[in-house]
Amino acid sequence: CGFALRQAPNYAFKTLFNTAAEGSTLGTEFNRNLEAGGTVKVIRDPRLIDQADVIFDVLVDQREKTVVGVNASGQVREFQLRTRFNFQLRTLAGKRLIPPTEILIQRDISFNESAVLAKETEEQLLYRDMQSDIVQQVLRRLAALKEL
Amino acid sequence: CTVLGLGHGSIAHAQAPAASQDPAPPPATSVPGAIPRRDALAGQLKSTSMLAEQPPGGPGIELPTFIYGDRLSGRPELETVIDGNAELRRGGSSIRADWLQWDQPSDVVKARGNVRVNSAGNLYNGPELEIKLDTFEGFFTRPDYRFLQNSGYGVARRVDFIDDKRLVAYDANFTTCQRGEGPSWMPAWIVNASSIKFDKEADVGEASGGVLRFMSVPILAAPTFTFPLSDKRKSGLLPPTVGLSSVNGTSLTVPYYFDIAPQRDATFSPTIMSKRGVDLAGEFRYLERNYRGELRASLLPNDSLRDKTRWSYNYLSSGVFNTGLSAVGGLGFILNLNRVSDDNYWRDFPSTVLSGGTNGLSQRLLANDASVSWGREYFSTTVRALKHQTLQDVNSPIVPPYDRFPQLTAIYKRINAPLAGIGGLDYSINTDYTRFESDRLLTRQPNAHRTFALAQISRPWIRPAGYISPKLMLNSTAYQFDGPLINGARSASRTVPTFSLDSGLVFERNASFFGQAFTQTLEPRAFYVNTPYRNQAALPNYDSGLNAFNFATLFTENEFVGNDRISDSNVLTTGLTSRLLDPDTGAESLRVGIAQRVRFKDRQVRLPGEVPVSERLSDLLFGATVNLTPAWSLDTTVQYNPKTNISERATVGGRYSPSNYRVVSAAYRHQRNVSEQYEVGWQWPINDLWGDQGKDLGAGRGQGPGRLYSVGRLNYSVPDKKLVDVVVGLEYDGCCWIARVVLERTQLGTIARAGTGSSNSTRILFQLEFVGFSRIGNNPLKTLKANIPRYQYLREQSTTPSRFTNYD
Numbered sequence: 001c002g003f004a005l006r007q008a009p010n011y012a013f014k015t016l017f018n019t020a021a022e023g024s025t026l027g028t029e030f031n032r033n034l035e036a037g038g039t040v041k042v043i044r045d046p047r048l049i050d051q052a053d054v055i056f057d058v059l060v061d062q063r064e065k066t067v068v069g070v071n072a073s074g075q076v077r078e079f080q081l082r083t084r085f086n087f088q089l090r091t092l093a094g095k096r097l098i099p100p101t102e103i104l105i106q107r108d109i110s111f112n113e114s115a116v117l118a119k120e121t122e123e124q125l126l127y128r129d130m131q132s133d134i135v136q137q138v139l140r141r142l143a144a145l146k147e148l
Numbered sequence: 149c150t151v152l153g154l155g156h157g158s159i160a161h162a163q164a165p166a167a168s169q170d171p172a173p174p175p176a177t178s179v180p181g182a183i184p185r186r187d188a189l190a191g192q193l194k195s196t197s198m199l200a201e202q203p204p205g206g207p208g209i210e211l212p213t214f215i216y217g218d219r220l221s222g223r224p225e226l227e228t229v230i231d232g233n234a235e236l237r238r239g240g241s242s243i244r245a246d247w248l249q250w251d252q253p254s255d256v257v258k259a260r261g262n263v264r265v266n267s268a269g270n271l272y273n274g275p276e277l278e279i280k281l282d283t284f285e286g287f288f289t290r291p292d293y294r295f296l297q298n299s300g301y302g303v304a305r306r307v308d309f310i311d312d313k314r315l316v317a318y319d320a321n322f323t324t325c326q327r328g329e330g331p332s333w334m335p336a337w338i339v340n341a342s343s344i345k346f347d348k349e350a351d352v353g354e355a356s357g358g359v360l361r362f363m364s365v366p367i368l369a370a371p372t373f374t375f376p377l378s379d380k381r382k383s384g385l386l387p388p389t390v391g392l393s394s395v396n397g398t399s400l401t402v403p404y405y406f407d408i409a410p411q412r413d414a415t416f417s418p419t420i421m422s423k424r425g426v427d428l429a430g431e432f433r434y435l436e437r438n439y440r441g442e443l444r445a446s447l448l449p450n451d452s453l454r455d456k457t458r459w460s461y462n463y464l465s466s467g468v469f470n471t472g473l474s475a476v477g478g479l480g481f482i483l484n485l486n487r488v489s490d491d492n493y494w495r496d497f498p499s500t501v502l503s504g505g506t507n508g509l510s511q512r513l514l515a516n517d518a519s520v521s522w523g524r525e526y527f528s529t530t531v532r533a534l535k536h537q538t539l540q541d542v543n544s545p546i547v548p549p550y551d552r553f554p555q556l557t558a559i560y561k562r563i564n565a566p567l568a569g570i571g572g573l574d575y576s577i578n579t580d581y582t583r584f585e586s587d588r589l590l591t592r593q594p595n596a597h598r599t600f601a602l603a604q605i606s607r608p609w610i611r612p613a614g615y616i617s618p619k620l621m622l623n624s625t626a627y628q629f630d631g632p633l634i635n636g637a638r639s640a641s642r643t644v645p646t647f648s649l650d651s652g653l654v655f656e657r658n659a660s661f662f663g664q665a666f667t668q669t670l671e672p673r674a675f676y677v678n679t680p681y682r683n684q685a686a687l688p689n690y691d692s693g694l695n696a697f698n699f700a701t702l703f704t705e706n707e708f709v710g711n712d713r714i715s716d717s718n719v720l721t722t723g724l725t726s727r728l729l730d731p732d733t734g735a736e737s738l739r740v741g742i743a744q745r746v747r748f749k750d751r752q753v754r755l756p757g758e759v760p761v762s763e764r765l766s767d768l769l770f771g772a773t774v775n776l777t778p779a780w781s782l783d784t785t786v787q788y789n790p791k792t793n794i795s796e797r798a799t800v801g802g803r804y805s806p807s808n809y810r811v812v813s814a815a816y817r818h819q820r821n822v823s824e825q826y827e828v829g830w831q832w833p834i835n836d837l838w839g840d841q842g843k844d845l846g847a848g849r850g851q852g853p854g855r856l857y858s859v860g861r862l863n864y865s866v867p868d869k870k871l872v873d874v875v876v877g878l879e880y881d882g883c884c885w886i887a888r889v890v891l892e893r894t895q896l897g898t899i900a901r902a903g904t905g906s907s908n909s910t911r912i913l914f915q916l917e918f919v920g921f922s923r924i925g926n927n928p929l930k931t932l933k934a935n936i937p938r939y940q941y942l943r944e945q946s947t948t949p950s951r952f953t954n955y956d
Contacts, residue, residue, distance in 0.1 A: 003655035003670050005613040028563060036610040066934075069817055069825050072868040073544035074494070074895045075512060077823045101735075106783065108799045110696060110819055113513040113538065114547040118693025122701070122709045129700035137736050144734030 008037040009143035017052035060086035083130040240268040269296035269951035284312035297378040313349040324920030325884035351378040393911035397422035439467025460488040480521040486514035512539040529558040555582040575605040584690040593688035594631035614653035621646040644714040646679040666728040673723040681716035718748040824866035848944030853883030886917040
């Protein structure tokens with residue numbers, strides 16, 4: 001029904017500098033997926049920033065946690081985890097290619113005081129999953145950019 | 149809010165026809181077909197680098213002086229007299245008057261008749277002015293004034309200019325309430341004082357012998373008090389709050405904000421409670437280059453309700469500590485400390501900063517967590533201590549969770565690296581030693597030392613069309629118990645290998661839905677895990693739990709979270725996701741996903757007390773996220789058992805937000821046999837009911853004067869058949885003042901309590917905020933921001949207006 005295997009995304013740039021901290025898990029995952037297409041090289045050395053066609057700025061990368069469910073005894077039974085990610089893409093000269101864009105992802109997690117250690121690990125797993133989701137959504141947005 | 153001209157006099161002072169010999173400034177051109185000028189308040193005008201925000205000049209720079217008028221006389225280089233439509237401009241200042249004399253040697257200007265001064269956007273009007281131009285030193289008689297920064301204005305008997313940043317107004321008044329219609333209009337609030345010193349460098353007004361009146365009623369009188377002249381951070385009073393509470397009686401909170409330094413501030417919020425005494429609460433925050441922190445604490449000496457002193461603190465800090473040793477470098481640290489004086493604290497102070505939210509974990513379980521970490525290239529290590537304070541209630545006791553005291557971890561992790569001649573490998577070794585401690589009588593199992601090592605190696609092949617990633621894991625764990633287990637053992641060990649294979653494909657096509665073009669994707673995923681069975685039935689459980697059933701956990705190797713149980717698995721999880729992407733921006737408009745797990749043999753490893761399940765097919769997991777337009781969003785996850793036709797767990801949430809200050813959100817959350825709740829939250833202007841749509845002034849500026857907003861959040865628990873959490877409120881925006889009433893009801897247990905005879909705490913809060921008199925932001929009614937999803941403050945710190953806003 002018209003579906004075909006995805007082709008390598010045709011990025012409008014050849015080199016990108018990522019301002020996310022080198023070694024941050026999001027930065028690593030982003031760089032790896034971006035380079036997987038084979039057409040883009042991520043510049044990692046800040047001294048070589050002028051070789052980059054585009055600069056990827058992470059403006060906000062924030063994790064939030066709020067109570068969304070309390071039982072009649074006043075005990076928390078549901079939390080909502082959110083990841084708020086805000087980025088922009090620009091040229092070194094300052095031309096904005098993608099204006100600051102927010103991606104907000106949320107997941108609900110049940111809670112029980114006695115199982116807090118298990119919930120802590122589960123929370124980390126959900127945050128990592130949201131991060132992968134964000135990376136994929138950001139790459140889609142970068143691929144949609146037609147020209148510099 | 150409207151911006152009008154000065155109290156009297158017309159703002160549009162026609163440009164005086166320049167004498168023919170004068171170099172006439174270029175007239176304001178009106179090009180046919182040019183973009184019509186829009187309301188500057190709505191922020192439609194763009195700044196241009198052609199207009200310098202800082203007036204030119206400075207010490208030692210002589211700026212040219214321009215003069216215009218009907219008749220010009222005088223002696224060159226000595227004095228100049230302009231009669232009729234006189235105007236003098238220099239730098240960012242202009243003076244207009246009926247008559248004007250400029251004495252050049254002393255640089256003094258005298259002006260009479262309809263004198264109008266514009267000094268970098270600040271306006272002064274009056275009959276007589278004398279001023280030294282270069283120092284801006286002089287006086288103005290019977291002037292009215294209007295400041296650019298916060299649109300504050302007033303009149304005075306006399307104004308003395310000390311310099312261009314400071315002036316003193318005598319027998320003066322001040323308000324930010326903009327003039328309304330009709331001769332009987334009165335400002336909602338006004339300060340009258342024998343003198344007001346305006347310091348525009350510090351952005352502070354200081355009234356001596358002043359009285360603040362609201363609706364003509366004096367509500368504050370003091371020998372001196374100060375108020376801010378801009379949105380800039382300033383020390384000062386924050387709007388006080390009056391509360392009526394079923395637990396605390398009548399209360400009054402008067403917060404004071406201290407602006408200590410650009411990177412440090414503090415808020416002191418004493419509260420007088422009629423049934424308890426005086427609660428001294430405070431907050432101190434700092435933000436440095438390498439570290440940051442927030443400390444909140446409160447102390448209520450001799451609580452008359454419980455005959456004891458009550459206190460709480462919460463300290464959050466994180467950063468990098470530089471050891472100064474080049475071989476070691478920096479150490480990262482994170483501190484999150486929470487403690488309260490007693491088990492009843494959460495009932496008596498349900499709205500303290502500790503309750504709910506991320507800081508304290510939950511109302512009845514407070515974490516004290518400290519960790520120090522160090523990393524170098526592929527190696528990282530952490531030392532951590534985690535202790536909990538559990539607030540017990542005899543009617544709903546909590547089995548206290550284990551403390552990690554201490555936990556030591558070391559991780560070596562390589563990504564996309566070669567090993568033994570094979571490239572592109574991800575591999576890691578995690579080691580962890582933890583001492584688990586809790587109350588043995590309540591947990592009914594011995595405390596322990598646990599050590600484990602987890603080695604993993606995988607080789608992912610990632611291509612645009614898909615990926616495949618085989619992975620091998622080995623988990624080896626050893627325990628030393630404080631006491632014997634049921635089988636008499638004082639130690640135990642276990643080693644479990646795991647093989648997994650993760651793979652996915654991405655198909656794409658161009659499609660059209662809802663009259664819109666999309667890129668539609670179809671992403672099948674298959675994840676296979678094989679882990680042999682190892683008997684773990686005798687092992688206690690410290691940090692393991694059964695995974696929640698969601699898209700993240702379905703695609704992980706272990707069916708348990710934590711490290712005390714490693715599930716024996718021979719399972720295949722399949723999933724299918726489809727997305728609609730906007731082809732122009734790549735934004736995700738819609739996503740639907742479905743997943744299910746197929747088990748080839750029953751799982752034998754179980755948690756203590758877990759019932760054995762013999763199912764080949766797991767529940768179905770269905771998820772959808774819709775963001776077709778920015779105004780609407782929908783997010784839903786359903787875990788469905790196809791055999792019993794029962795939904796095990798469901799979360800459905802939607803939001804409609806067509807503009808600033810208009811948002812409605814609703815959610816339904818269901819965990820079978822645990823909880824079932826409906827939640828509704830909103831912020832909506834009530835004026836919409838009679839068709840008054842207000843003005844879109846942007847975020848943080850309200851929607852114009854005279855508007856009433858309704859805000860709230862309700863949580864209804866189906867099994868309890870009652871509202872378990874209620875926050876409803878009204879906010880009135882009178883433009884230069886805001887009034888709030890908020891009703892809050894918090895659930896404190898199922899049993900009615902002695903003393904109040906109620907199982908919940910109800911309180912009503914009242915607040916009056918004078919915009920431009922007390923500091924904006926840091927609203928003490930944090931309740932609204934914390935409880936109402938996507939609540940927006942009616943006023944938030946805004947950018948400084950351009951001096952060209954008031955240009956003439």
